[in-house]
Amino acid sequence: QVQLVESGGGLVQAGGSLRLSCAASGRTLSGMSMGCFRQAPGKEREFVSAIHRISTSTYYRDSVKGRFTISRDNAKNTLYLQMNSLKPEDTAVYYCAASVLVIPPTTPDKYPIWGQGTQVTVSS
Numbered sequence: 001q002v003q004l005v006e007s008g009g010g011l012v013q014a015g016g017s018l019r020l021s022c023a024a025s026g027r028t029l030s031g032m033s034m035g036c037f038r039q040a041p042g043k044e045r046e047f048v049s050a051i052h053r054i055s056t057s058t059y060y061r062d063s064v065k066g067r068f069t070i071s072r073d074n075a076k077n078t079l080y081l082q083m084n085s086l087k088p089e090d091t092a093v094y095y096c097a098a099s100v101l102v103i104p105p106t107t108p109d110k111y112p113i114w115g116q117g118t119q120v121t122v123s124s
Contacts, residue, residue, distance in 0.1 A: 002027035002113055004096050009118030016086050016122070022079040022096030022115055030074040033104035035111055036081050038092035038120075048094070049081060050104035059104060064090075086122045093117040 008020040022034070033053040039045040049070040050059045058070050069082040079096055097111035105111065 002029070002032075002098060004098060004113060004115035006094065006096055006115040006118040009094060009120045011121045011123065012086055014087055014122055014124050017082070017084045018086065018120060020081040020083065020094055020096075020118060020120075022081075024077045024079075024098070028074070029072060029077050029079065029098065031100070032098045033101055034070075034072060034079045035097045035099065035104050035106070036070060036079075036094060037097060037108055037111075038090075038094045039117075040092040043092075045095070045108045047106040047108075050106065051079070052104060053100075053102050059106065083120070086120075088122045088124045090120060091122050092120060094120050 003025050005023050012018055035050040036048040037045050038048050047061055051070050067085045071080045095117045096115045098113040099111045
C-alpha cells in the first residue's frame with residue numbers, strides 16, 4: 001500500500017513562493033495519476049491540480065493557472081507543486097492524492113490514497 005507524505009508548507013507573504021513535495025513509499029508513483037487538493041477552514045476540499053498517470057498532461061483550477069506548476073520525478077517517487085505569486089486566498093491545508101485512473105479525476109472521492117496535508121498560509 002502506498003503512503004504519501006507532504007512537506008514544504010509554511011507561512012509566506014503575498015507574492016511569495018513555496019514548493020510542496022509529496023513523497024511516496026510502498027509503491028512507485030509512476031503508474032498512478034496524482035492530484036493536489038486544498039481545504040480552507042469552513043470550506044469543502046477543492047481540486048487544485050493534477051498530472052496524468054502516463055503522459056505529462058497537467059490540469060489546474062482556473063484560479064491557479066499561470067501561478068502553480070505540478071510535476072513529478074518518478075526516479076525520486078515524488079510529486080511537486082510549485083506555487084508562485086501566492087495570494088491570501090491560497091491559504092489552506094494542501095493535500096496530495098493518488099489514483100489508478102488513467103485520466104486524473106478532479107473530485108476527491110475518486111482518490112483512494114491521501115497524504116496527511118501541509119498548511120500553507122499566505123499573509124497580506
